Amino acid sequence: MSSHDPKTSHEQVPAGMAMPNEDVLSGAENAPDDAASYIAPVSRHAATMGDPNAKAILEVKDLKMYFPVKSSGIIRRTIGHVQAVDGVSFQVPAGGSLGLVGESGCGKSTTGRLITRLYEPTAGTINFDGQDISKTSARGLKPLRREIQMIFQDPYTSLNPRHSVGSIIGAPLEIHNILPKKQILPRVQELLEIVGLNPEHYNRYPHEFSGGQRQRIGIARALTLQPKLLVADEPVSALDVSIQAQVINLLQDLQDEFGIAFLFVAHDLAVVRHFCPEVAVMYLGKIVEIADRETLYNRPNHPYTQALLSAVPDVKQAAIGGRRERIRLEGDVPSPINPPSGCRFRTRCPLAQEICARVEPPLLQIGKRHKVACHFAGELGKHPDKPVTAGLLGVDDSGTPDPGASPSVDVGNEPGFADTWFDLERRTMASA
Numbered sequence: 313m314s315s316h317d318p319k320t321s322h323e324q325v326p327a328g329m330a331m332p333n334e335d336v337l338s339g340a341e342n343a344p345d346d347a348a349s350y351i352a353p354v355s356r357h358a359a360t361m362g363d364p365n366a367k368a369i370l371e372v373k374d375l376k377m378y379f380p381v382k383s384s385g386i387i388r389r390t391i392g393h394v395q396a397v398d399g400v401s402f403q404v405p406a407g408g409s410l411g412l413v414g415e416s417g418c419g420k421s422t423t424g425r426l427i428t429r430l431y432e433p434t435a436g437t438i439n440f441d442g443q444d445i446s447k448t449s450a451r452g453l454k455p456l457r458r459e460i461q462m463i464f465q466d467p468y469t470s471l472n473p474r475h476s477v478g479s480i481i482g483a484p485l486e487i488h489n490i491l492p493k494k495q496i497l498p499r500v501q502e503l504l505e506i507v508g509l510n511p512e513h514y515n516r517y518p519h520e521f522s523g524g525q526r527q528r529i530g531i532a533r534a535l536t537l538q539p540k541l542l543v544a545d546e547p548v549s550a551l552d553v554s555i556q557a558q559v560i561n562l563l564q565d566l567q568d569e570f571g572i573a574f575l576f577v578a579h580d581l582a583v584v585r586h587f588c589p590e591v592a593v594m595y596l597g598k599i600v601e602i603a604d605r606e607t608l609y610n611r612p613n614h615p616y617t618q619a620l621l622s623a624v625p626d627v628k629q630a631a632i633g634g635r636r637e638r639i640r641l642e643g644d645v646p647s648p649i650n651p652p653s654g655c656r657f658r659t660r661c662p663l664a665q666e667i668c669a670r671v672e673p674p675l676l677q678i679g680k681r682h683k684v685a686c687h688f689a690g691e692l693g694k695h696p697d698k699p700v701t702a703g704l705l706g707v708d709d710s711g712t713p714d715p716g717a718s719p720s721v722d723v724g725n726e727p728g729f730a731d732t733w734f735d736l737e738r739r740t741m742a743s744a
């Protein structure tokens with residue numbers, strides 16, 4: 313499919329569409345060798361600050377999306393499911409931003425599309441501004457479309473090439489009957505100015521703009537209805553590195569000015585660190601670690617997070633908090649149709665032991681704002697020999713249920729953080 317094919321519907325990005333630059337682990341292998349090109353905090357921008365006590369505008373609990381896999385032939389039976397998202401829970405504070413990172417195929421875009429309700433979830437709840445929207449009908453979703461908007465990764469395919477920029481940005485105002493016709497053009501011009509484009513260019517077409525400018529048009533379109541939450545799905549990864557920082561700064565300005573909350577999906581850990589005070593790491597449909605920025609980047613406890621951070625190329629290491637020794641992961645990511653038993657990361661994990669194949673590790677809170685799903689959670693070089701979870705789960709060290717034990721945790725599905733947590737070193741509960 314060509315991005316310039318006028319027959320193609322461009323306003324809706326098809327599900328599962330292959331996006332450029334997406335399959336590179338944290339941009340590692342293809343990153344340019346130019347020290348100036350990484351996203352560094354730029355002059356007046358302090359990295360986005362978060363208010364940990366802000367009320368959650370979005371609370372997602374145990375969200376699942378299973379896509380059916382059909383047999384070939386005339387009678388197409390369902391023969392399995394792609395477990396694209398399998399029980400994720402998190403919160404996004406009002407006016408704040410949560411980063412969602414992980415390799416290609418781990419379920420980031422599907423999570424974003426569930427929240428914008430481009431998909432109906434298989435299970436779970438999506439509480440937005442006090443209302444569960446997970447099962448809302450298409451009709452009921454219309455007002456919601458004003459409040460939650462999405463910025464897509466690819467500015468070449470997400471704008472309809474046959475429509476002028478003015479009609480792309482102005483369309484939502486017309487559809488939602490927000491402004492009388494004659495006020496639409498001035499509003500479009502205002503939006504063009506807000507995103508740093510010439511307001512006189514409203515009658516031009518997308519092909520007349522560069523990639524960075526097109527992404528600005530996509531951002532203006534997302535802003536038209538003054539949303540409370542923006543789902544930004546890899547908003548800069550299709551752009552030249554020299555343009556990425558400008559677009560990130562624009563998003564930050566918009567957040568400051570309009571108090572918009574972000575679910576910020578990306579595989580580039582440097583961009584996420586800069587933008588998001590809190591970050592969740594996904595692997596094969598599940599969150600394996602979630603923490604505030606300082607903790608996640610300086611003291612990751614999950615072997616996958618540790619490997620992901622170590623895979624960031626040298627040129628970007630400064631932007632993620634310092635140089636790290638490379639940890640090479642063996643093998644490929646398993647199929648989400650038939651994920652490994654127990655811990656999904658076990659087929660690639662250098663620390664895996666018997667319990668990992670038998671018991672799924674709970675997403676255990678181990679700090680004030682830190683959760684991790686690993687039986688052997690610990691900082692790099694300090695992973696314990698025995699599973700830290702065995703006593704909590706009522707199993708022995710190999711994962712066999714212990715009949716006399718009384719388990720005290722379930723697989724952690726509560727969004728957000730509690731006031732007490734499990735102290736890994738002392739193996740007791742702790743609080744601030």
Ligand SMILES: Nc1ncnc2c1ncn2[C@@H]1O[C@H](COP(=O)(O)OP(=O)(O)O)[C@@H](O)[C@H]1O
Pocket residue numbers: 327328334379394395396414415416417418419420421422423648
């Ligand atoms: N519409 C769909 N139908 C079937 N499988 C899908 C669909 N969309 C995504 N998937 C699969 O779900 C998994 C997660 O995909 P995705 O959410 O796009 O991951 P990411 O954005 O992290 O790269 C992948 O295995 C992908 O192939």
Ligand code: SF4
Pocket residue numbers: 614615616655656657658659661662663664665668673685686687688689
């Ligand atoms: S639970 Fe086991 S396999 Fe999973 S990340 Fe931890 S050590 Fe590795």
Ligand SMILES: [Mg+2]
Pocket residue numbers: 334420421422
């Ligand atoms: Mg994606």
